[in-house]
Structure formats: C-alpha cells, structure tokens
Amino acid sequence: MGVIKVENIRIYAYHGCLKEETIIGSDYRVDLNVVACLEKSSTTDSLSDTVDYVLLNQIVVEEMGVPAKLLEVVAKRIISKIFSSCLSVTSATVSVSKINPPIGGDVERVTIELSETR
Numbered sequence: 816m817g818v819i820k821v822e823n824i825r826i827y828a829y830h831g832c833l834k835e836e837t838i839i840g841s842d843y844r845v846d847l848n849v850v851a852c853l854e855k856s857s858t859t860d861s862l863s864d865t866v867d868y869v870l871l872n873q874i875v876v877e878e879m880g881v882p883a884k885l886l887e888v889v890a891k892r893i894i895s896k897i898f899s900s901c902l903s904v905t906s907a908t909v910s911v912s913k914i915n916p917p918i919g920g921d922v923e924r925v926t927i928e929l930s931e932t933r
Contacts, residue, residue, distance in 0.1 A: 817853030
C-alpha cells in the first residue's frame with residue numbers, strides 16, 4: 816500500500832449557510848490523502864497502474880464548483896467521486912478549509928476533515 820497526497824489545492828467557491836456567501840464566494844483550501852496499492856506502478860512506471868493525481872485535482876475542482884451549505888457535504892461528494900473514479904483507492908481523507916470565515920472574529924480558517932474506507 817501507499818499514500819498519494821494532493822495538498823493545498825486553492826479554489827474560489829460559493830459554499831455557506833449565509834446567502835451572501837453563495838453570492839460573493841470565498842477562498843478555500845482542500846487537501847487529499849488517498850491510500851492505494853502502488854506496488855505495481857512502482858515497478859512498471861506506468862500512469863495507468865497508479866492513481867492519477869491530475870484526476871484527483873480535477874475531482875476536487877468539479878465538486879467544489881457545486882455550491883453547498885456545509886463543507887461536510889462537499890467533502891463527502893469528493894470522497895464518493897474518488898471512490899467511483901479510482902477503483903484502486905481503499906481509503907481517502909479530505910480536508911476542506913474556508914479561509915477567513917465570516918464568524919465575527921479574527922479566524923484564519925475553519926476546516927472539516929472527512930475520512931472513509933471501502
């Protein structure tokens with residue numbers, strides 16, 4: 816087994832419970848950590864034998880583009896899409912951070928982290 820990490824994916828998106836958040840948008844950061852068997856790809860040197868991190872990034876961009884009230888929903892959609900698109904992935908952890916959240920304080924970011932294993 817091995818781990819593929821795609822870290823600090825920066826995206827502007829329109830998530831939140833406040834109406835203004837879905838109109839104005841906000842900066843987000845997404846981090847992925849997927850576990851898959853990387854033994855074959857480590858010897859064949861073939862992209863078709865591994866989890867393509869370009870595809871992982873594309874999944875994040877697509878799912879972050881669909882507005883949701885809760886970051887938990889976005890993270891769940893990302894994991895579900897990873898599992899349906901990358902059959903060799905056995906577990907995934909997704910962190911979604913909202914930068915400068917509108918919570919009435921000096922807060923750099925709020926983060927939710929969701930993990931699943933199949």
